[in-house]
Amino acid sequence: MSRRTIFRDLETLRDAGIRLRYNRKAESYSMAEPVPLNVGDLSIDEATALVTLANQMGDDRHVPFFTAAGLAARKLSGSLPRKTRDQLHEVADAVTIVPQGVANLNGKRKLFGELLEARRQRRVLRMEYASLTEWETISTKLRPYQLMYCRHSWYVVGRSSIHREVRTFKLARITELEILDEEYRLPRGFSLKRYLKNAWRIVPEGNKDLQVVIRFSPLVATNVAEVEWHPTQQLALQPDGSLLFEATVSGLNEISWWILGYADQAEVLRPARLRKLVGERAANMAKIYDR
Missing domain, CATH: 2.30.30 (SH3 type barrels.)
Structure with missing residues (x-):
């Protein structure tokens, strides 16, 4: 381990509120005193869940602004008995969370x-x-x-x-x-x-909710059925292996982009306005590749 890495880790411990003591004779660092943190009656499963989520989601490269959660997890694990702490980290290290497509919020x-x-x-x-x-x-x-x-x-x-x-x-x-x-x-x-309301994601549109029906081909039917995309969704597998997907949504723009992500494996059956919107965008996309 390099000297730079050691001092970076020491700084991380200090940021977590852990007081360190340097022994000049032994040329080593140690905790000055136990971390005063009352963890109550947390079970090993509860502590593992907190540390795993906070540590991984607290990495600025993944989810910005969750650094405080990572520091809290270090305080929590530092207050546990060594045997419990070792068990906790062994299990936590066996779980990986990989957020995708995180926005670049440098400077924000x-x-x-x-x-x-x-x-x-x-x-x-x-x-x-x-x-x-x-x-x-x-x-x-x-x-x-x-x-x-x-x-x-x-x-x-x-x-x-x-x-x-x-x-x-x-x-x-x-x-x-x-x-x-x-x-x-x-x-x-x-x-x-x-x-x-019933926005597909984060932007509600209009005053009236709309019933959406989409047919997914057998190739992607199982993939779609495995996820709860919207709280109002209803699924119906068809004899040919395709899937009918129904949902009540507040606005059509957000769901149209989701549908387009399945390309020719998804067909909007209703409403007509959504079918036209997806069709127009698909046609415009086709023109780009026809050049």
């Missing part, structure tokens, strides 16, 4: 902290946002209601002054935030579930 750590602080104090923010809807950088006052991590990145849900409604904003597209001397109240009865 400060913005995340400002969002949390504004939400804690119930303070309005001035936000500069590179909008893909307006195709320009917009400036709006934001009342942050909820921070949400979904699939690839962090989002903030809150009321926007220029849109005059609750919107979803992607953290990666926020260019600047300023906490204002203006307080706000959370709307009575607000919840993320109510806001999202």
Whole structure:
């Protein structure tokens, strides 16, 4: 092990709140005192689950801003008896979590902290946002209601002054935030579930939910059936091995991209509007490859 690696690991221990003592005669480091952490009546299974999730999801290369969870896991494991700690790490090392397609949020750590602080104090923010809807950088006052991590990145849900409604904003597209001397109240009865309604992912559209029916070919039917894609989904395997997929969704754009991911192995049966939308995008894609 290199000297640089040793000092990096020592710094990691200090960041986790572990006090270290250096013995000049032995030229070695040791814990100055046991870490004062009350772990209660955690079972080995519970402790293993916490340490495994926190350590792996706390790696900045995977899920940004979860570093604190990784530090908490080190404190937890450091407070356990050696035998229990060794058992815990042996099992935890046998589990791997691999998030995919994580958004690059370099330089956004400060913005995340400002969002949390504004939400804690119930303070309005001035936000500069590179909008893909307006195709320009917009400036709006934001009342942050909820921070949400979904699939690839962090989002903030809150009321926007220029849109005059609750919107979803992607953290990666926020260019600047300023906490204002203006307080706000959370709307009575607000919840993320109510806001999202039956959105396919994170953006509800329109006032009326739509019933979607898709036929998946036998080649991908099992793959689709193995996953709960949406809380309202209903599946029906057909005698020919294909799968009928039904769901009630608030908006069609998000689900259209999912359908296109299955290429010619998926066919929209209804509604007609979604069938037309997917068909047009598939035709445009075909034109690109016909050049």
